Amino acid sequence: MALTSWRAFNFFDVAPVRLPDGDASPKLDQGSASCIAAGSQNVFVGTPEGSVHLLDQSLKSVRSWKAHDAGSLTHLTQVPDSSYFLTLAEDLSHEPELKVWNLDQTEKKTGHPKLLCTLRVQNQRKTFPVIDIAVTTDLAQLAVGFGNGAVTVVRGDFIHDRGTKQRTVFESEEPITGLEFREAKTTALYIATTSHIRALAISGGGQGTPARTLDERGCAVGCMTLEPQSSDIIVGRDDAIYVYGPRGKAASYAYECTKKLVAVHKDYVLVVSPPKGNFAGNTMLRQFGGQQVDGLMNSSNLTILDADLKLIAYSDKVNGEVNQILSMWGDIFLLTVEGKLYRYHERTFTQKLDLVYQRDLYLVAISLAQKYKVDAVQQNVIFRRYGDYLYSKGDYDTAMQQYLRAIDNTEPSQIIRKFLDNQHIKNLIEYLEALHEEGKATSDHTTLLLNCYAKLKDTEKLDAFIKQPGDLKFDLDTAIIMCRQGGYYEQAAFLARRHEEHGLVIDIMIEDLKWYAEAVAYIVRLGPKDAYDNFMRYGTVLLEHRPIEMTQLFVDYFTDQYRPKKDAVIVQDTTPAQQESSGFGTAAKSAVQNLVAFIPLPGMTVSSTPAAGEQKATQVVETTTAGDYVAYEAPKPRLAFSAFVDHPEEFITFLEALIKSENVKEAEKADLHTTLFEIYLHQASNSKAEEKTEWERKARQLIESKDVPIDTSNVLLLSDLERFRDGTILVSERQGLRFDVFRSYTAAKDTRGAIKALHKYGPEEPQLYPAALAYFTSSPEVLQEAGDEIETVLKKIEEDGLMAPLQVIQTLSTNAVATMGLVKKYLSSTVERERAEIAANRRQINTLRSDTSQKLQSIDSLSTQPEPFSATRCSACGRTLDLPTVHFLCKHSYHQRCLNVAEGQDVEDVECPICTPQNQTVRQIRRAQEETAGRHELFQDALGRGKERFGVVGDWFGRGVMDAPSVTGTG
Structure with missing residues (x-):
């Protein structure tokens, strides 16, 4: 991919760094500083005299010492994430001298960093300059590349100075231009020459094998570097930038220019190009323009690339020839040959977004947000702004896609208002569906979505919406209401059935669909409680239209005989001809078949499932036997x-x-x-x-x-x-x-x-x-x-x-x-x-009067006249009477001995034995009459029971009920 298609931005702010005056800091020009390296906390500066200066963030020297007695310091490097520091000095009369230091430890006498190890790097006794050095992160190995094309690898315990081993692992006719270690399961040393890029395994699998050529072209000195995060090797050539992985070339970016330096800072690739021409002989220009023209002619170009986002993060001129790139303290530092230092500070994410927004490059903004892993809220703001931009340009479909991406942090009403026009109803449906999918829809959103379906008469989408599997993602009540209002009664019933709202299912069947037989069929398949609630609620209506079935349902339930029905779904092989002849699939043969056509019945079981590609017909068969009994208490x-x-x-x-x-x-x-x-x-x-x-x-x-x-x-x-x-x-x-x-x-x-x-x-x-x-x-x-x-x-x-x-x-x-x-x-x-009764009564009266007169005469005679006794025989024994004899007025006579008179008993008190029973009876009757005379209730009872009340009164008079009670006294 050519960089000409990459968009260029200015994501970095540049400012010259003012170096401390006087002796507080060494000079950084090429003549004063032989080498410079960036450490984790300090900047290391090496001098031709062999000294090392440690600079702090203010670039003041905080420590300096004589590292090498002979030769010029040409290479400095700090082992990443450690306090170990390597220096290398060269003297053409001797082999290069390498020293390892510990910055955290000091010599007691001098206070300088502790020297851990000193060695001479061998090059087969040949004196060639050292081009590059590389060291592993564990300081177990280091590699030194020479100008004669040789590479020496040193292994050993540098920290404890327990000895090292050196071996020339690579030789070439071309000079070495760069070395980098790639540490993984197998540690590989990437070697760059002027005409080749090679990889050499120096530990792990493949050790001892010849170097593998990755590319038939090499690179210049300073144009190969390691990308720490991916461990890939980045190589800059005049035509492009190349990326090499363990298997060879991985990517390339066409960027034609002469490249002097290539470096990595965070995710960026930094490329420095030297001045394009030599204007040293053009005295006319120099005389005309003076110092400004001179600086322009000697300026270098710095380009900062973001390979992940395929954009140029910064590109500008640098006054003077760049000598070195330093990545430290989170910034980029460029050091020129003249010793000038420039600092490049990366702008904040917000500032970058502002730059991108100014150019309406929202895709870049999205890529930036994803790369920096900003939170979802910030990303959604970008999506929303991008959607607004697309909407303003009339690209409604793409705008909706961005609104959907920002759905989590966007007020739905703001988006809905944009698409309320009938021309955008499909986009509105898409957004409303997403709201329901994310569980962010309200009842109003459900209402609007269903209205949109209704406007488009899109029954297929409506069915898909309400029949979607999984948890409910919309307000059930609202959806049912809207379906009913829009005339989609079957869909409303399906929703109610799916979520066990049996009452709503039956209400829809009766009130909307007028499916009375289906309603009864549905009820009889519910459990006792649900069935009771519903047939009691709709019993009157269903009795009007389905009297026989409903009456039987009432009887079964209230006699504790209710059993929910269970139906079987039979899957049969059916050809189209058979379907046509049998009428299958046209009109439901029964209420159950009609009902199951759009909602599953409670308690339905499937006997078989049709295989894919087979033409099957499904028929619902009503079972004659009821389901399992569910205990319930029959109501009154x-x-x-x-x-x-x-x-x-x-x-x-x-x-x-x-x-x-x-x-x-x-x-x-x-x-x-x-x-x-x-x-x-x-x-x-x-x-x-x-x-x-x-x-x-x-x-x-x-x-x-x-x-x-x-x-x-x-x-x-x-x-x-x-x-x-x-x-x-x-x-x-x-x-x-x-x-x-x-x-x-x-x-x-x-x-x-x-x-x-x-x-x-x-x-x-x-x-x-x-x-x-x-x-x-x-x-x-x-x-x-x-x-x-x-x-x-x-x-x-x-x-x-x-x-x-x-x-x-x-x-x-x-x-x-x-x-x-x-x-x-x-x-x-x-x-x-009456006349006969009167005559009879008169005769009876005359008879009773005659009898009464005779009784009165007898009483008078007994009271006043002597009574003769003529009896000659004893009434008891029948013998002839002899003295002493006892005569009674009743004309009965007895021997005295026959009366059994007790001794001392007066004979006057003795009664006639023959008349005694009759006399006692009379006395008892009289006594009873006297007792009855005081019981008026008996008299009243007799009056009530008597047919002739006057006769009753006369009878009671005859019994003496009206007589005054007798009073007996002793005297």
């Missing part, structure tokens, strides 16, 4: 009642199934029966004759069962509200409310029902007959419907004395419906019966 059935609003038939199916189930708790069955009874009655009231009869039959059959746990009050209430007499009658019968049953018929003007109830309950409830009489004569229509039944009622009333004749007449005359012909027979028989 009442929670499902609201879902069946406006769906009474499905509700009845649900209730009937739950009542028959053994898994429903007994505590819930009362509620189920009551509700079912209510819905039966509701259906009956809203149905026509035949259907109404059937619903009433079901209601009656439900409550007639003995084990039905329906509360009686509920049956009565519901029956009354729905005017269902059978329910009221049944409850009244069970509770013994027969009169209420009869009254329910009469209230409904159901004469036949009233007659039926009268026949059924009349024998046990006599008061129904007076009520029936009042009802039968309540209206002409009822009287006509009753027919001969009224005579039966009157007869029963007459026979059982249920009503007084006057009461019957009053009842019949209330509504002026009954005629005299209707009651003529009743009245005549009643009068005859």
